[in-house]
Amino acid sequence: MSARVITITSGKGGVGKTTTTANLGVALARRGYHVACVDADIGLRNLDVVLGLENRIVYDLVDVVEGRARLRQALVRDKRLPELQLLPAAQTRDKNAVNEKQMMRAVNEKQMMRLCDDLRQQTDFILIDSPAGIEQGFKNAIAPADQVLIVTTPEMSAVRDADRIIGLLQAAEKAPPQLILNRLRPSMVKRGDMLDTPDVLEILAIDLIGIVPEDEAIISATNNGMPVAFDGRTSSGKAFVRLAQRLLGERVPIPPLDESPRFVDRFAKLLRR
Amino acid sequence: MEEILGEALANPLNSCISFKGTREGLHISLGEGAWQDLLKELAVQLDRPGVQSFFRGARVLLETGNRAIGVSELEELIGMLAERQMTLSTVLDDPEAQNVLAKMQASAEGQAVPSAAPQAAASEAPPAAAASEASPPAATEGPAAAPSEGAPAAATEGAAADSTASATKSSAESGSAAGAEHTPGSSPPSEPTPAADPSAAAGATPEDQVPGPGADKETKTTALPPPPEYLPMEHPRNVTPPVSFDDSESKNDSSPALIFRRSVRSGQTLKHKGTIVILGDVHPGAVVIAEGDVFVWGRLRGLVHAGAAGNNSATVSALTLAPTQLRIGTHIARAPDQRTQHTSPAEIARVRGNQIVLEPWNGGRI
Numbered sequence: 001m002s003a004r005v006i007t008i009t010s011g012k013g014g015v016g017k018t019t020t021t022a023n024l025g026v027a028l029a030r031r032g033y034h035v036a037c038v039d040a041d042i043g044l045r046n047l048d049v050v051l052g053l054e055n056r057i058v059y060d061l062v063d064v065v066e067g068r069a070r071l072r073q074a075l076v077r078d079k080r081l082p083e084l085q086l087l088p089a090a091q092t093r094d095k096n097a098v099n100e101k102q103m104m105r106a107v108n109e110k111q112m113m114r115l116c117d118d119l120r121q122q123t124d125f126i127l128i129d130s131p132a133g134i135e136q137g138f139k140n141a142i143a144p145a146d147q148v149l150i151v152t153t154p155e156m157s158a159v160r161d162a163d164r165i166i167g168l169l170q171a172a173e174k175a176p177p178q179l180i181l182n183r184l185r186p187s188m189v190k191r192g193d194m195l196d197t198p199d200v201l202e203i204l205a206i207d208l209i210g211i212v213p214e215d216e217a218i219i220s221a222t223n224n225g226m227p228v229a230f231d232g233r234t235s236s237g238k239a240f241v242r243l244a245q246r247l248l249g250e251r252v253p254i255p256p257l258d259e260s261p262r263f264v265d266r267f268a269k270l271l272r273r
Numbered sequence: 274m275e276e277i278l279g280e281a282l283a284n285p286l287n288s289c290i291s292f293k294g295t296r297e298g299l300h301i302s303l304g305e306g307a308w309q310d311l312l313k314e315l316a317v318q319l320d321r322p323g324v325q326s327f328f329r330g331a332r333v334l335l336e337t338g339n340r341a342i343g344v345s346e347l348e349e350l351i352g353m354l355a356e357r358q359m360t361l362s363t364v365l366d367d368p369e370a371q372n373v374l375a376k377m378q379a380s381a382e383g384q385a386v387p388s389a390a391p392q393a394a395a396s397e398a399p400p401a402a403a404a405s406e407a408s409p410p411a412a413t414e415g416p417a418a419a420p421s422e423g424a425p426a427a428a429t430e431g432a433a434a435d436s437t438a439s440a441t442k443s444s445a446e447s448g449s450a451a452g453a454e455h456t457p458g459s460s461p462p463s464e465p466t467p468a469a470d471p472s473a474a475a476g477a478t479p480e481d482q483v484p485g486p487g488a489d490k491e492t493k494t495t496a497l498p499p500p501p502e503y504l505p506m507e508h509p510r511n512v513t514p515p516v517s518f519d520d521s522e523s524k525n526d527s528s529p530a531l532i533f534r535r536s537v538r539s540g541q542t543l544k545h546k547g548t549i550v551i552l553g554d555v556h557p558g559a560v561v562i563a564e565g566d567v568f569v570w571g572r573l574r575g576l577v578h579a580g581a582a583g584n585n586s587a588t589v590s591a592l593t594l595a596p597t598q599l600r601i602g603t604h605i606a607r608a609p610d611q612r613t614q615h616t617s618p619a620e621i622a623r624v625r626g627n628q629i630v631l632e633p634w635n636g637g638r639i
């Protein structure tokens with residue numbers, strides 16, 4: 001086995017990296033693939049919460065890197081879905097910010113690569129949840145990546161940051177990343193009040209691999225530690241399942257959201273920009 | 274370059290002049306013979322078909338042999354090289370001639386740009402004694418932008434646009450240029466964001482127009498070379514830079530045009546002493562700063578500054594010209610809030626009267 005390493009990153013914070021990582025992990029595992037989700041957001045870990053595995057953590061990524069634990073000891077297996085494992089980030093919630101920074105710097109790209117090399121032997125996919133920003137944590141997250149997915153919301157600030165990340169990936173000579181457009185609201189797009197997919201793609205000029213609609217189910221799913229991809233009935237759950245299929249190379253078209261906006265509205269929006 | 278030169282020189286010359294291409298430039302070593310004969314011979318060799326274009330833009334490091342060279346000889350040689358768009362950067366084996374050369378270089382620059390204070394450039398400029406062998410003064414480096422009229426003045430003027438930094442420095446040190454001011458060389462070269470520019474202009478008396486970066490240079494722009502008649506593209510530079518590219522302080526071979534073969538993205542900065550050609554889009558949040566013109570084969574939506582050393586005759590062209598902010602020379606303009614779709618194949622911005630105007634381009638000269 002030699003896993004494919006996929007890093008999920010964004011530049012801007014809070015756009016849905018962790019949600020995406022968790023749901024892709026679940027969707028791929030439900031297809032029978034072995035998946036290891038790695039929380040590279042050291043100091044602000046929450047992938048464990050979203051996956052509902054928080055209370056089973058004993059060791060974390062930093063413990064492994066610093067030799068206090070073996071990889072196998074730190075990996076948390078999901079009992080609901082044995083194909084899914086989590087390598088949690090170090091927790092510093094109750095410590096001060098200085099510690100957090102130190103912790104972030106405790107891990108470097110090389111260590112991250114080595115860690116992934118070990119992990120590669122045991123799984124089909126390694127999904128790395130990147131922290132926001134372009135600092136060390138981001139560099140660690142993309143260093144081992146074979147493929148990078150960029151998450152953005154249809155907001156100008158998020159798109160700008162995504163653009164910046166794309167530039168950095170180019171500079172790092174990574175393969176061109178793919179885009180996930182998250183939290184799209186069909187009604188707002190229809191009114192011409194939200195950037196639409198073509199608008200975003202025109203700016204970023206990279207391939208779109210999925211669109212995830214704004215969905216309240218995601219919030220309750222997060223609270224329950226049960227990602228929406230577990231039961232593919234919600235609109236966002238379906239979107240994540242399709243996203244996973246596309247990662248597997250299946251040709252699944254991106255369905256239009258409800259109905260597409262009237263041409264006139266889009267034209268009006270272009271003028272307003 | 275080494276390779277190319279090697280090829281051009283593969284055919285050894287049965288003369289007393291020998292050539293060697295190196296990283297620093299073209300080494301020319303003179304042997305026995307009368308000065309005038311050598312000069313003629315050199316011209317013949319440089320004009321050999323096929324060789325000529327390889328040498329264009331080259332910096333020359335001269336070995337004089339055992340001969341004493343004075344000002345007039347140097348001038349002759351510089352002029353002859355300038356006709357071929359080459360520059361004499363260093364005299365390797367004759368400290369006295371090197372001194373003379375350094376003075377000529379310094380004073381030529383001093384004239385061309387009396388007290389230009391380009392962005393944060395002085396910080397890393399070599400000391401004026403840079404006339405040393407190891408690092409020839411930046412001033413002598415990017416001359417090929419000069420049209421081929423040929424006189425020594427043309428060559429050094431062309432160079433001046435590329436290296437106002439060291440001009441400032443050397444004239445300040447020789448005490449010859451009144452009011453030479455040191456740039457607050459604090460901002461790091463890797464971040465030549467527009468924010469750095471106003472600081473360079475600080476202390477200048479603001480003029481009526483919007484005080485764009487380098488507004489203090491308005492009156493001096495006459496000294497800058499006119500934009501080249503054509504774009505010398507024989508040796509355009511192709512960069513696939515990391516996040517940002519800035520050669521405004523470069524001491525390396527700087528040819529006139531920089532070709533960037535992809536889009537410039539948010540957070541990226543492209544900075545060049547000459548003309549910049551971008552084959553791709555300039556995204557919102559990207560910054561492009563050129564001392565020459567800017568051509569974008571794509572959509573221009575970021576911030577662009579053409580003629581950044583104060584050249585108000587610079588132009589900015591793009592297939593779609595919708596920059597967040599546009600600066601040409603000392604002028605500055607922001608994008609209109611609304612833009613109608615243009616129908617021309619391309620658009621061009623230039624300074625007319627006292628403001629930047631945006632015109633459709635429907636063919637013809639730029």
Ligand SMILES: Nc1ncnc2c1ncn2[C@@H]1O[C@H](COP(=O)(O)OP(=O)(O)OP(=O)(O)O)[C@@H](O)[C@H]1O
Pocket residue numbers: 010012013014015016017018019020041130131132182183184212213214215216218219222236
């Ligand atoms: N499609 C969606 N619909 C509704 N809410 C969403 C959606 N995607 C994400 N959210 C919510 O947005 C918030 C931020 O999501 P998430 O934690 O995944 O972002 P992140 O990019 O990982 O943030 P950070 O940069 O802090 O790591 C969460 O509360 C999540 O529930």
Ligand SMILES: [Mg+2]
Pocket residue numbers: 017018019041046129130131
């Ligand atoms: Mg997160």
